[in-house]
Amino acid sequence: MVVSTKGRYALRVMIDLAEHQTDQYMPLKQIAARQGISEKYLENILKSLVQHGLLQGLRGKGGGYRLTRPADQYRISDILMLTEGNLAPVSCLEPGAPACSRLPECRTYEMWRGLDKVIRDYLDQITLADLARPALAGDDYII
Amino acid sequence: MVVSTKGRYALRVMIDLAEHQTDQYMPLKQIAARQGISEKYLENILKSLVQHGLLQGLRGKGGGYRLTRPADQYRISDILMLTEGNLAPVSCLEPGAPACSRLPECRTYEMWRGLDKVIRDYLDQITLADLARPALAGDDYII
DNA sequence: CTTAAACCAACCGATTGAATCGGAAAGCCA
DNA sequence: TGGCTTTCCGATTCAATCGGTTGGTTTAAG
Secondary structure: OOOOHHHHHHHHHHHHHHHOOOOOOEOHHHHHHHHOOOHHHHHHHHHHHHHOOOEEEEOOOOOEEEEOOOHHHOEHHHHHHHHHOOOOOOHHHOOOOOOOOOHHHOOOHHHHHHHHHHHHHHHHOOEHHHHOOOOOOOOOOOO | OOOOHHHHHHHHHHHHHHHOOOOOOEOHHHHHHHHOOOHHHHHHHHHHHHHOOOEEEEOOOOOEEEEOOOHHHOEHHHHHHHHHOOOOOOHHHOOOOOOOOOHHHOOOHHHHHHHHHHHHHHHHOOEHHHHOOOOOOOOOOOO
């Protein structure tokens, strides 16, 4: 598996925020309820999204989270890279991986590179806006 | 990560066999030595390759393993599917996965399906023969 | 000064990955 | 027959990761 629940949940939250975007902050409680995910678990995930600048968080009453930029400026690969650490299909291609001593005679390295590229290209080309559905009138309307 | 050591090792062994193919059986000991992989660990991997008909094993003196068909008739996806169980990029797409109750409203399902297809298409199109290098004269010559 | 919310660190149980161990059965050869 | 060699097989180990929880601390609004 390339993508664990962490990445999938992060994506769902981002989409949720894109679909319910206002000038207000959206509290985690509401996101978690809508998405049916444990609040406490989401907390961990959103923390790293905030730390890397994909979301802005505000504490206290009236606080919550909101996107820091328009939905079409988030590539899916960015969101997944951040939560998963990397999207490499094999450990040889992971960022900090030690150089393999068999590399010069390796018959498979180029194939793995190709696979990595195919995955990355696919996820680079899709943005949050492509996945978020424009909100219907009256659909989950926030007072 | 889509592919663990199990799949990577299986692939390396298959390529090794393709490159050293004769009418003889190749003992595990030699494959393991050439590839620098633990014999005992490879044993497990080769067992499943034999059980699924990708390799033929022969016990006893003079025994070992050999391919059951020409190298260009093994798709990389077949070998990896077998050792990894599945190549799904997310658990939602795994073979025995329970149907997700959120499927009708899921914004990401089609995207995951697309990713799955991109990966599968890539690995379907490559065969063992594409990765095996034709043996040079005198290269790893077996007495 | 109370209440709602994000932030933060530590912990925990189950699963998976990567092997290893100790043999049993099969086939070759003398 | 008995000794090799080699595959076949099930169980076990050990560490890391996954998925999630507990319990508390700030921060901000009213």
